[in-house]
Amino acid sequence: MASLKSIKKRIVSVKNTRQITKAMKMVSAAKLRRAQENVVAARPYARKLSEVLESLAGNQSGDLHPLLEAREAKKLLLIVVSSDRGLCGGFNSNLCKAGERFIKENSSKYEQIRVLTVGRKGFEYFKNRQTIYKNYTNIITKPTYQGAASLAQDVIEGYLAGEYDRVELLYNAFRTVMSQDITFQPLLPIIPEQKAEGEDTTPVEYIYEPSVGELLAEILPKNIEVQLFKSLLESVAGEHGARMTAMDSASKNANEMIGKLTLQYNRARQAAITTELMEIISGSESIKG
Amino acid sequence: MAEKMKLDIVTPYKKVVETEVEEVTASGKLGEFGVLPGHAPFLTSLSIGELTYKNNGVPVSMALNWGYFEIKDDKIIILVETAETSEQIDVERARAAQGRAEEALKKLTSEDKQFKIYEAALERAIIRMQVAGKAVRK
Numbered sequence: 136m137a138s139l140k141s142i143k144k145r146i147v148s149v150k151n152t153r154q155i156t157k158a159m160k161m162v163s164a165a166k167l168r169r170a171q172e173n174v175v176a177a178r179p180y181a182r183k184l185s186e187v188l189e190s191l192a193g194n195q196s197g198d199l200h201p202l203l204e205a206r207e208a209k210k211l212l213l214i215v216v217s218s219d220r221g222l223c224g225g226f227n228s229n230l231c232k233a234g235e236r237f238i239k240e241n242s243s244k245y246e247q248i249r250v251l252t253v254g255r256k257g258f259e260y261f262k263n264r265q266t267i268y269k270n271y272t273n274i275i276t277k278p279t280y281q282g283a284a285s286l287a288q289d290v291i292e293g294y295l296a297g298e299y300d301r302v303e304l305l306y307n308a309f310r311t312v313m314s315q316d317i318t319f320q321p322l323l324p325i326i327p328e329q330k331a332e333g334e335d336t337t338p339v340e341y342i343y344e345p346s347v348g349e350l351l352a353e354i355l356p357k358n359i360e361v362q363l364f365k366s367l368l369e370s371v372a373g374e375h376g377a378r379m380t381a382m383d384s385a386s387k388n389a390n391e392m393i394g395k396l397t398l399q400y401n402r403a404r405q406a407a408i409t410t411e412l413m414e415i416i417s418g419s420e421s422i423k424g
Numbered sequence: 425m426a427e428k429m430k431l432d433i434v435t436p437y438k439k440v441v442e443t444e445v446e447e448v449t450a451s452g453k454l455g456e457f458g459v460l461p462g463h464a465p466f467l468t469s470l471s472i473g474e475l476t477y478k479n480n481g482v483p484v485s486m487a488l489n490w491g492y493f494e495i496k497d498d499k500i501i502i503l504v505e506t507a508e509t510s511e512q513i514d515v516e517r518a519r520a521a522q523g524r525a526e527e528a529l530k531k532l533t534s535e536d537k538q539f540k541i542y543e544a545a546l547e548r549a550i551i552r553m554q555v556a557g558k559a560v561r562k
Contacts, residue, residue, distance in 0.1 A: 184503055344466070349469075
């Protein structure tokens with residue numbers, strides 16, 4: 136049986152850990168709320184933009200813009216949006232594993248698959264396993280529209296230059312506080328959403344100014360920016376949610392452990408007292424006798 | 425003027441304006457334009473510029489960054505990166521930005537990649553100050 140002192144020491148150390156995990160949980164909860172608000176706030180913009188895009192592209196036929204054109208897919212770029220920090224349960228590792236599985240499954244279809252990582256954790260995971268195309272580490276902690284826009288511009292430039300023919304986006308979509316969905320989303324080429332059948336499909340005749348082509352040329356890159364921005368925001372919200380859950384269960388485990396150790400400690404103490412008593416009694420007995 | 429149009433101004437961070445208006449004036453790519461209720465469906469891109477809308481006869485000015493303007497069935501949707509009312513504009517900051525941009529433009533030639541960025545920054549600063557100036561005059 137471990138000595139009293141060593142058990143005491145362990146109890147203290149577990150208590151310290153519990154304090155940290157509790158604090159981290161609180162911080163994450165606060166950050167989560169803000170991140171969630173950001174996600175909600177960004178939604179109308181993204182929705183409206185895709186509506187505009189739909190009405191633009193839906194009214195026209197044919198290849199209007201290089202970003203709409205489906206090329207023969209030879210080279211694929213996978214964008215993995217992870218987080219910069221750890222301690223958030225399976226948030227990053229599940230995502231990275233899903234990414235790796237995806238690469239394995241699709242490696243026969245493409246000549247080349249490269250990975251662009253956003254966030255330190257994803258970079259660390261993939262740097263020894265795959266060819267990293269580019270890495271962005273400092274835009275995920277506090278996602279701004281400008282950050283997403285510069286990332287989008289890089290991606291689009293590479294695409295237009297023929298560095299890759301398809302872009303897939305992999306990120307943790309924010310479902311609820313407790314759960315994140317690992318989501319694959321095709322980013323390029325842009326496939327305008329087809330209206331469901333049965334819907335009123337009579338296109339509204341818009342007056343376009345300047346021409347449709349020019350409008351598309353501006354709106355398509357915007358669309359990529361917004362998609363990326365949205366995924367960054369969702370990923371951040373998911374990260375805080377995941378961290379909160381992870382820290383909550385860590386605190387619970389710590390509580391359980393403290394309980395167990397305290398029991399063990401008390402038992403050991405009792406045993407020590409008993410032995411001591413026995414010694415005293417037997418000592419006095421031997422004097423009497 | 426009984427007829428009104430619905431106006432939504434949306435940025436990536438939030439919905440800035442959601443109101444009913446009688447008249448909207450904005451600067452499009454091909455010049456300034458105004459819309460009144462009953463306008464035909466119309467879609468255009470906006471340049472950096474000023475947007476004015478009238479709500480019950482009260483004009484409100486905003487400084488807009490790059491964006492889109494769409495009207496359909498008397499519903500206006502404006503998608504922009506930034507939209508600020510005259511009260512929200514920090515004149516000092518805009519002035520400083522103007523100074524910075526002018527300095528930078530002097531050193532650059534029009535072929536530089538940076539040139540366009542600074543040019544846009546200068547334009548934004550000027551528009552911001554213009555919109556802010558209106559509030560003071562009112």
